[in-house]
Amino acid sequence: MSRITTRLDRRTALGAAGAALVGLAADPAAAEPDRGATLFPLAQTTIPVTGLAQAFPVRRIYCIGRNYAAHAREMGSDPAREPPFFFQKPADAIQVVEPGTVADHPYPSLTKNYHHELELVAVLKSGGRDIPKDRALDHVYGYATGLDMTRRDLQRGMGDQKKPWEVGKSFDRSAPITPILPASTLGHPARGRIRLAVNGTVRQDADLSDMIWSVAEQIANLSEAFELKAGDVIYSGTPENVGPVVRGDVLLGTIDGLPPLSIRIV
Numbered sequence: 001m002s003r004i005t006t007r008l009d010r011r012t013a014l015g016a017a018g019a020a021l022v023g024l025a026a027d028p029a030a031a032e033p034d035r036g037a038t039l040f041p042l043a044q045t046t047i048p049v050t051g052l053a054q055a056f057p058v059r060r061i062y063c064i065g066r067n068y069a070a071h072a073r074e075m076g077s078d079p080a081r082e083p084p085f086f087f088q089k090p091a092d093a094i095q096v097v098e099p100g101t102v103a104d105h106p107y108p109s110l111t112k113n114y115h116h117e118l119e120l121v122a123v124l125k126s127g128g129r130d131i132p133k134d135r136a137l138d139h140v141y142g143y144a145t146g147l148d149m150t151r152r153d154l155q156r157g158m159g160d161q162k163k164p165w166e167v168g169k170s171f172d173r174s175a176p177i178t179p180i181l182p183a184s185t186l187g188h189p190a191r192g193r194i195r196l197a198v199n200g201t202v203r204q205d206a207d208l209s210d211m212i213w214s215v216a217e218q219i220a221n222l223s224e225a226f227e228l229k230a231g232d233v234i235y236s237g238t239p240e241n242v243g244p245v246v247r248g249d250v251l252l253g254t255i256d257g258l259p260p261l262s263i264r265i266v
Helices: 003-026 069-074 133-139 152-160 215-225
Strands: 046-048 055-057 061-064 086-089 094-096 103-105 114-116 118-124 140-147 175-177 193-198 201-207 233-235 243-245 250-255 261-265
Touching (some): 046 094, 086 215, 118 193, 118 250, 133 140, 140 250, 140 261
Parallel strands (some): 061 233
Antiparallel strands (some): 046 055, 061 086, 114 243, 118 140, 140 175, 193 250, 250 261
C-alpha cells in the first residue's frame, strides 16, 4: 500500500470520528445509555379487590396514631389537645389475608412485647394537595380490615430516647390486610362495630364513630403535608385495649360490613 493511500485512509477515519463527535455534541442524548430499563425486576405490592380480577397497587402506607380517645389515654396522651400525627410503613409490609382463612403470621425478631392493633383501612383511587374535607371521600376507592402490628418494646424504647420509632412499626409483614371492598358497594362507613378477639376472648371492642379524626379529616390533614396519589393506603387508627400476643395465638378482627381478618402467630 502506498504512503498516499495510507494517508487518505487515516484522513477518512479521522474525518468519520470527527463527524461522530460533532453528532454527539449536537445530540447529547445520543451519548447517554437507555435509562428506561431497570437493573433487576422489582415486585409491585398489591391487594386483591373483592369481586374483581384486577388488584389494587400499593404506593404508600400511611398510619395515624392515637385516633381513638380511650386508646390515646392508654398510651399516655391527651386526646383533647393532640393534633393528628402520622407515620409510614413500607409498601411491602402488606400481608394479604384471605377471608375464611387463618394466615400464618411470623413473630418478628428483636421484640419481646408484640402487640395487635385492629384498624379500618381506606385506599385511594386519586389524590392531590390540600384536599378539602368535604371532597376527601371522593378520592377513596374502598375499605378493608387491617392490623397495625407493633413491636411495642422497641417503639417505646426509641420514643424514650427521643428517636424515631419506625423499628417498632415498619417491619416485614407488619400490615396484615383483607381484600378491599369498593366504596361503590360498601359506601363510606362512619360508624359500625370494630372488634378483635385473641383465642376467642374479646380484647378490642369499639365503634368507628369513636374516631377522633374521621377518614375524611385524615385525608385532608395528610394532603397538607404530602401529595396524595392513587395507590395510597391509610390505616385509620385503633381502639383501646391493644395488647401482647405470643406464638400460637389466633387473632380474629371484624369490622361491620367488611371481610374478617384472622391470623395465627407462628
